[in-house]
Amino acid sequence: MQLRVNRNLIIEGDEKRMNQPSRAARTNESEAGRPDSSIPVVDSATLMSGRRELIIRHGAESYRLRVTASNKLILTK
16 A cells, blocks of 8 residues: 655545644634634743743653754654
């Protein structure tokens, strides 16, 4: 089976499915473009407090949140 990866789709043979959440889900907005006030928003600058990386504990697991050289966020286990 051949696998091609597009920015938004994973294509396996003839099957296509979305690989990323909708823009609304990523930006905390409803489909109508209004902010969803039921979901808390935390600014990344506040979360990182001037650091380039931090550890997030979730139950018994630890995750590393890192700011890349291109100013993107990467979360790894």
